[in-house]
Amino acid sequence: MDIAEAFGRVLRRARLQAKYTQEGLAFAADLQRNYISLMERGHHQPTISTLVSLSNALECSPLDLLSDTLTELQVGKGDGSPQP
Template identity: 60%
Template structure:
């Protein structure tokens, strides 16, 4: 699985767990709503600065997002 697409799935999952819409996440993270959509669809990958903004808005650590991404990629790579 493409890293950008996997990261987008992680952000979407965290956003839904937090009970936020894309617009609410965008406002909290101080980014455009369209940008959140592009990240979630794997079209754009965020910079480190945006990663920190997203994590703050999602009330988690940036490392949590990266760890979740690693787990998702590991799960995709493990055929069993």
């Protein structure tokens, strides 16, 4: 699993936990709905400004999204160390 895929899984979980549709999150973060979809599927990675916009909309810290992504990478790799 690569970092884009790991972030996508984290973003989808956070979105569902916040009870947002992709369209709702896109509106709250001032992004396009298809961009949310592309990130969730691991086809795109967010810029720092997009990460901050997403975290503001999800009412969490950007660090939480990054930390959860690193954890997802560790779980995906299976040996406890993050992938480069």
